[in-house]
Amino acid sequence: MKDVIVQQEFLVSGHSLWDAITNHEKMIQWFFINIPDFIPENGFCTEFLIENEGRRFTHVWKIEEVVPNKKIVYNWTYKEYTGEGKVFFEIEETDEGSRLVLTNKWVGEFPQDIPEFSRESCLGGWQYFINGNLKEFLDKN
Incomplete structure (x- = not known):
């Protein structure tokens, strides 16, 4: 399946953007409210139910x-389903602030009979989180 790439520019520094995508207390305000914990370090693992x-x-x-203030990569799987993805959050500084480039790559195919695993659902979900929730969160704070 073709990679999903979502980009968004923010009027905040790369450091502030990094904090929003790696600080547990901030993540639960724009990403998934039930993330139990998050530490931006190699090998950290967490799980939660949606x-x-x-x-x-x-x-x-x-x-x-993990490259602090620049990049974090997740291996993303689900207990109930086969398949594996990698999600890259990459931050670039811009003249006005920063840009996040999110890339969702498929490593092992997810079941295609489940609507949430379609490319369109994945793209829509990332646009919702990055272009919507995260942008709104950073614009307010």
Whole structure:
């Protein structure tokens, strides 16, 4: 499946953007409210349950790469389903602030009979979180 790439510019420094995407207290305000903990370091692992239309999705995130204020990479799987993804959050400084480039790559294919695993659903979800929630969160703070 083709990678999903979502970009957004922010009127905040790269350091402030990094803090918003790696600080647990801030993440639960714009990302998933039920993330139990988050530490931006290699090997950190967390999991949490999201339910949608009667389907369970226990997210399992393992941090694979951290370059402070620049990049963090998650290995992303689900307990209930086969498949594996990698999500890259990459920060670039701009004249006006910073830019986040999010890339979702498929490493192992997820079941295609589940709507949440379609490319369109993935793109829509990342646009919702990055172009919507995160932008709104940083604009307010």
